[in-house]
Amino acid sequence: MAGYIFRRILQAIPVLLGTTFLIYFMVFAMPGDPLLALFGDKTPNPALLERLRQEYHLDQPFIVQYFLYLGGIFRGDFGTSFSGEPVSAILARTFPVTIRLAIMALFIEFVGGVIIGLVSGLRKGKLFDASALVISLIFISLPIFVIAFVAQFIFGIQLGWARTTVSTGAPIQDLILPAFVLASITFAQIVRLTRSSVIETQSLDFVRTAYSKGLSRRRIIPVHILRNSLIPVVTYAATDFGVLLVGATVTEGIFNVPGVGRTLYQAIIRGEGPTVVSFVTVMVLIYLVVNLVVDLLYGLLDPRIRYVK
Amino acid sequence: MSDRTSQNAPGTGGEQQPLLRIRDLEVGFQTTDGIVPAVRGVDLTLMPGQTLAIVGESGSGKSTTAHAIINLLPGPGRITGGSIEFDGKELTKYSEREMEDIRGKLIGFVPQDPMSNLNPVWSIGFQVEETIRANGIATGRKDVRAHAIQVLREAGLQDADKRLKQFPHQFSGGMRQRVLIGIGLSSRPKLLIADEPTSALDVTVQRRILDHLETLTRDIGTAVLFITHDLGLAAERAEQLVVMYKGKIVEAGPSKEILQNPIHPYTQRLVAAAPSLASRRIQSATHESASHALSDLDYAPTQVTEGLDLIAAAEERLEHTSRTKRPDAIVVKDLTKVYKIRGQGKGASGELIASDKVNFTVEKGTTTALVGESGSGKSTVAKMILRLEDPTSGSILIDGQDVAPLKGKGLLDLRRRMQPVFQDPYGSLDPLRNIGNTIGEPLHTHNVGDRASRKARVLELLDQVALPQTLITRYPNELSGGQRQRVAIARALALKPDIVVLDEAVSALDVLVQAQILKLLADLQAELELTYLFITHDLAVVRVIADNVCVMQKGRIVEAASTDQVFDNPQEQYTKELLNAIPGAGIALGV
Numbered sequence: 001m002a003g004y005i006f007r008r009i010l011q012a013i014p015v016l017l018g019t020t021f022l023i024y025f026m027v028f029a030m031p032g033d034p035l036l037a038l039f040g041d042k043t044p045n046p047a048l049l050e051r052l053r054q055e056y057h058l059d060q061p062f063i064v065q066y067f068l069y070l071g072g073i074f075r076g077d078f079g080t081s082f083s084g085e086p087v088s089a090i091l092a093r094t095f096p097v098t099i100r101l102a103i104m105a106l107f108i109e110f111v112g113g114v115i116i117g118l119v120s121g122l123r124k125g126k127l128f129d130a131s132a133l134v135i136s137l138i139f140i141s142l143p144i145f146v147i148a149f150v151a152q153f154i155f156g157i158q159l160g161w162a163r164t165t166v167s168t169g170a171p172i173q174d175l176i177l178p179a180f181v182l183a184s185i186t187f188a189q190i191v192r193l194t195r196s197s198v199i200e201t202q203s204l205d206f207v208r209t210a211y212s213k214g215l216s217r218r219r220i221i222p223v224h225i226l227r228n229s230l231i232p233v234v235t236y237a238a239t240d241f242g243v244l245l246v247g248a249t250v251t252e253g254i255f256n257v258p259g260v261g262r263t264l265y266q267a268i269i270r271g272e273g274p275t276v277v278s279f280v281t282v283m284v285l286i287y288l289v290v291n292l293v294v295d296l297l298y299g300l301l302d303p304r305i306r307y308v309k
Numbered sequence: 310m311s312d313r314t315s316q317n318a319p320g321t322g323g324e325q326q327p328l329l330r331i332r333d334l335e336v337g338f339q340t341t342d343g344i345v346p347a348v349r350g351v352d353l354t355l356m357p358g359q360t361l362a363i364v365g366e367s368g369s370g371k372s373t374t375a376h377a378i379i380n381l382l383p384g385p386g387r388i389t390g391g392s393i394e395f396d397g398k399e400l401t402k403y404s405e406r407e408m409e410d411i412r413g414k415l416i417g418f419v420p421q422d423p424m425s426n427l428n429p430v431w432s433i434g435f436q437v438e439e440t441i442r443a444n445g446i447a448t449g450r451k452d453v454r455a456h457a458i459q460v461l462r463e464a465g466l467q468d469a470d471k472r473l474k475q476f477p478h479q480f481s482g483g484m485r486q487r488v489l490i491g492i493g494l495s496s497r498p499k500l501l502i503a504d505e506p507t508s509a510l511d512v513t514v515q516r517r518i519l520d521h522l523e524t525l526t527r528d529i530g531t532a533v534l535f536i537t538h539d540l541g542l543a544a545e546r547a548e549q550l551v552v553m554y555k556g557k558i559v560e561a562g563p564s565k566e567i568l569q570n571p572i573h574p575y576t577q578r579l580v581a582a583a584p585s586l587a588s589r590r591i592q593s594a595t596h597e598s599a600s601h602a603l604s605d606l607d608y609a610p611t612q613v614t615e616g617l618d619l620i621a622a623a624e625e626r627l628e629h630t631s632r633t634k635r636p637d638a639i640v641v642k643d644l645t646k647v648y649k650i651r652g653q654g655k656g657a658s659g660e661l662i663a664s665d666k667v668n669f670t671v672e673k674g675t676t677t678a679l680v681g682e683s684g685s686g687k688s689t690v691a692k693m694i695l696r697l698e699d700p701t702s703g704s705i706l707i708d709g710q711d712v713a714p715l716k717g718k719g720l721l722d723l724r725r726r727m728q729p730v731f732q733d734p735y736g737s738l739d740p741l742r743n744i745g746n747t748i749g750e751p752l753h754t755h756n757v758g759d760r761a762s763r764k765a766r767v768l769e770l771l772d773q774v775a776l777p778q779t780l781i782t783r784y785p786n787e788l789s790g791g792q793r794q795r796v797a798i799a800r801a802l803a804l805k806p807d808i809v810v811l812d813e814a815v816s817a818l819d820v821l822v823q824a825q826i827l828k829l830l831a832d833l834q835a836e837l838e839l840t841y842l843f844i845t846h847d848l849a850v851v852r853v854i855a856d857n858v859c860v861m862q863k864g865r866i867v868e869a870a871s872t873d874q875v876f877d878n879p880q881e882q883y884t885k886e887l888l889n890a891i892p893g894a895g896i897a898l899g900v
Contacts (some may be wrong), residue, residue: 203384205425211381212420213440213492214413217405223439224428231430302430303476 005292012288016281023280024066030271056080056274069274073281079274081267087278090263095282098252098259100172102244104179109187110237117194117233118226124199132195136188144247148181148254165256178255185247186240193236197229204228231301238294242287328396328500328532329355329378335390336370336377344389347373349556351391355532355549357499362535362547362564364579366819367790370556371536372421375502378534379416380408396499414444417493417531419522421505423485427477433488434473437461437495444496456495464491465521483514490522497529504536511682511846512890519546538819540579541849542892544568552576582824637709638808638840639671639694644703646689663689665864666703671857673807676834676841678851678872680887681861687844690861691812694842695729696720707808725755728801732813734793738785744771744796745781751803770799773836774829791822795829802833812844827854849891852876860884 053059056079057068072079078087120129139147155177156164162177201207202225210224249261256262260279267275299305334351337344348370355361363371376382378393378400393400400411412418420426427436437457441447447456454473461469464487477485486506493501503522507515523546526533537543543550544564552560552567552575560573571577646664664686671677679687692698694705696712705712707723715723728751731737738747745767752763771778774795785793794814801809811830815823831854833839843855851858851872858875860868860883868881879885 205420205422206428208381208383209418209420209426209489209492210428212379212412212418214409214411214443214496215439216409216443219439219443223431228428228430303432304429304478 005296008292008295012285012292015288016284019284020070020277020281021066023277024069025062027268027271027276028062028065056082069277073278078278081275082270082272087275090275091278091282094258094260094263097257098245098248098261099286101175101179101182101248101252101257101259102241104172104175105182105244106237106241108179109183109190109240110233112183113187113190113237114194114226114230114233117191118198118221118229120191121195121198121202121229122221122225124195129195132191136191139184139188144181144185144250145254147184148178148251151177151181152254166258175257178251178257181255182244182247182251186237186243189240190233190237194229194233197232198225201225201229227301231298234297234301235294238290238297241290242283245283245286325356326397327354327394328357328359329353329534330394331374331378331391332394333391334374334377334388334393336373336382337387337389339385339387344387346389347386347556348377351553351556351558353551353558353561355500355534358530358532359549360526360533360535360547361549361551362537362543363551363553364537364540364543365553366538366821368555369553371538371553372504373556374553375504375534375536378502379412379418380405381412381418413440413498414496415498415500417496417498417501419486419490419493419501419503419506422509423482423489424509426489427485429477432474432476433461433480437473437488437492440492440495446496460491460495461488463494463525464488465518466491482510483518486510486518487521490518490525494525494529494531498531500532500534501526502534502536505538506535507542508538512848512892513682513886515542515892516890539892540568540820545892552579578821582821635672635674637670638673638707639669639677639842640706640709641667641669641690641694642704642706643668644690644693644705645701646686646693646698647701662864664693664700667861667864667866669859669866669869671808671840671842673840674834674838675856676843676854677857677859678843678845678855679859679861680845680848680851682846684863685861686864687846687861688812689864691729691810691842691844695727695810696723721755725751725804726806727808727810728804728806729810729812730794730797730801730814732816734790734797734817735785737797738793740785742784743781744783744785744788747785747796748799748803751800755804757804766803767799770802773802773833774799789822790818791825794818794822794826798826798829798833802837805837806839808840808842810842810844813846814843815850816845816847823850830854848887860887 057065060068069079076088078091080086081090116132120132123129152164155161163174166174166178207220207224210220215224245260248257248259249265251257252259252261253265260283264276264279267279331351331353334348335346336348337346351370351374353361353363363374365371373382373386376386377388378395380388380400380403382388388401391401395411395416400408403411427433434454434457437460438453441453441456441460447453457473458469461472466472466484466487472480477488480488486509490506493503506522507518510518519542522533525531533547535543535547544567547564550560550562550564550567551558552573554575560567560571560576567576568580571580644664644667645662648661648663667686667690669677679690681687689698693700694707696715700713707727712723742750745764748767748770749763752758752766757763758766767781768778771780776792776795776799780788780792780796785796788796797814798809814830815826818826827850830841834841841854843851845851855872858868858870858872859866860875860881862883868875868879868884870880875884876888879888
């Protein structure tokens with residue numbers, strides 16, 4: 001087991017190097033001079049410009065810039081943003097907010113989706129199942145910003161249950177509404193996946209055998225039906241974490257959440273190489289860790305995988 | 310129904326109350342077009358401690374009857390009439406909740422397929438322990454565990470305490486079936502329903518497991534309701550027999566009586582067609598007039614005693630083999646295949662010798678059977694001959710030509726002369742292609758003829774395999790298993806090959822259909838001078854189809870001789886074991 005995790009961590013190294021290089025290159029290749037753009041319409045002082053260029057290593061060739069940046073990361077220095085704030089400080093400020101939001105959304109979509117999907121699957125063709133399918137279809141067809149605005153209007157303005165924008169510290173109660181909105185993108189998929197998986201598992205031979213052993217339905221549903229049905233759902237939900245991080249960009253914009261999405265968007269517009277690359281690197285890192293956790297979880301759910309490797 | 314039904318259990322004392330009494334049972338499946346009946350008025354009586362077998366082909370309603378007893382009919386299935394009385398209690402009136410107390414505790418169940426009947430994500434121990442707990446046999450962690458070990462030991466798993474933590478995929482099929490038998494008997498039920506408990510297993514494993522089951526149920530005093538499609542097996546294992554056909558009981562009574570003097574025409578055909586029984590009968594050589602080919606898939610009640618065609622086929626074979634020596638079609642020399650396998654331990658790897666210096670020769674126009682249990686390497690040899698796998702060493706000569714260096718066009722020409730038919734008629738036909746396209750595909754691939762001549766050839770082939778020409782536009786899912794296998798044979802014959810490799814080509818079929826296909830193969834061989842390499846695990850079938858037999862075990866040929874020699878005078882212990890494992894082998898028949 002430990003060997004397996006170690007190998008997976010080793011595998012992550014080339015992935016990280018590759019992604020940072022690609023992102024750095026893309027930011028470098030973006031048209032326009034980021035420093036000139038910073039000054040807007042004003043004509044900058046050539047001496048100041050030169051000093052800034054040297055400070056941010058913008059006078060160096062691309063490959064040198066990249067390695068200087070990479071070297072910095074190993075010393076714990078993620079570079080400095082154009083506003084003069086260390087990128088590491090921005091990371092530390094924004095990531096916890098977005099991760100909190102994404103985990104809340106993941107929790108909502110998983111718990112809600114699995115429960116509704118399970119009941120739907122067990123009552124295939126009944127009223128509950130039909131309504132769940134129709135509602136999930138509506139959620140699948142609506143873009144997230146529509147759902148976000150509607151939710152903001154109904155729950156924030158009409159009913160006054162939640163704040164329409166998130167306050168500076170991003171406390172949990174403020175994040176509930178954005179989390180629900182964020183969860184709605186993939187919630188419907190989880191419902192449908194769980195439903196079809198439950199229907200399939202229900203008709204498998206070992207379920208009939210479980211009944212023939214004298215087990216009650218109350219025991220068979222969680223132990224023999226739900227657990228087997230969850231294997232594909234867990235895989236989906238976990239890879240979905242990445243989708244949630246991306247989806248957070250739109251949701252954070254609408255609800256004014258001080259998270260990764262907004263900050264990253266602004267950094268891309270300004271062509272701030274080190275900021276963009278650092279954000280993306282951390283995202284890739286999170287993604288890799290989540291993937292590793294999923295694979296380990298998968299082995300936990302399905303012993304056939306645990307023993308093959 | 311025959312008269313014998315009424316005297317169902319003549320020997321048992323009149324005072325004794327039956328354990329299970331089914332009266333006029335009707336089961337139907339709800340569909341959009343109304344209720345489709347599956348079981349139509351079944352009556353049967355089972356006394357305590359007795360064994361009764363229900364025999365029939367797939368779709369006869371035998372499994373449905375069994376499932377109805379414990380109210381585990383699949384989805385739309387409903388009991389629509391009649392009564393099921395178990396130990397004096399009317400089960401059809403029981404609620405779901407009340408049935409839970411009956412299932413497992415009073416009526417044990419052993420399902421058909423050991424591969425799919427254990428939950429793959431829970432350990433064996435867990436699945437045995439939950440049964441013990443649910444039926445209140447033991448409480449408390451240690452007690453339950455001790456009980457689980459005892460149950461598995463009884464079922465024949467000696468190292469049960471060590472294997473409790475293992476998962477189903479770490480067990481062989483036979484071991485899993487032992488676990489399921491253990492679970493079924495764990496609470497010492499009064500009745501055990503065994504639904505084709507060994508159909509998915511090799512013959513020798515089947516024999517060991519059924520012997521064990523018999524000993525266990527006798528010791529506990531459990532009555533057994535045994536569901537099987539194999540008449541020989543049923544007669545060997547049960548005192549009482551019930552033959553079902555299309556949802557009805559056509560004949561019932563003591564096993565030996567039914568086998569020796571079947572009254573109903575369907576039973577007669579079943580007795581005649583069962584290869585396990587036929588192969589014995591050929592030996593005794595007391596056969597009546599041979600009859601012509603079986604023409605339709607259904608039995609017609611007017612045609613009495615038809616179906617001795619297997620014997621006829623075997624007879625023809627005898628004449629035909631006595632002719633002079635023919636040229637060799639297939640020569641296999643020192644054929645070896647080694648697979649590299651990844652071991653269970655850390656970085657360990659090993660080698661699996663699937664085929665170890667295999668030598669044999671098949672003469673043109675004859676049939677050689679490769680026989681062995683699963684894992685014996687017989688399919689590996691077939692794959693190498695078909696050039697689907699490359700041998701590690703050794704050579705294969707087809708009509709004197711070494712096939713190893715063949716590539717491109719040469720290989721294509723070889724494949725044209727040599728065609729396969731595989732085991733699963735459901736899996737080997739493309740569900741999205743109609744029958745005409747399926748049969749014509751090899752012609753298309755090898756660019757034979759034009760559109761019109763290809764179509765003519767397809768129609769001719771349908772005739773040859775005795776399928777109606779109208780099937781040309783139909784799709785595989787509209788056909789029965791036997792019809793699909795005929796289509797697969799027609800496809801193999803499309804290119805007029807010299808050699809046909811039949812890999813378990815009849816193993817998945819019901820006995821009557823199996824008999825028809827075997828007859829068809831024999832006719833085609835006589836007509837087209839085909840050479841067959843017949844791969845099977847079923848020695849009973851070999852008797853009626855093969856001229857020569859090679860018995861394989863662990864990658865090696867342990868015995869190779871003519872079919873008669875192998876059956877009459879087996880040299881190797883392993884061959885004897887295989888022969889003894891043919892169900893019903895020891896029953897004398899009056900036919």
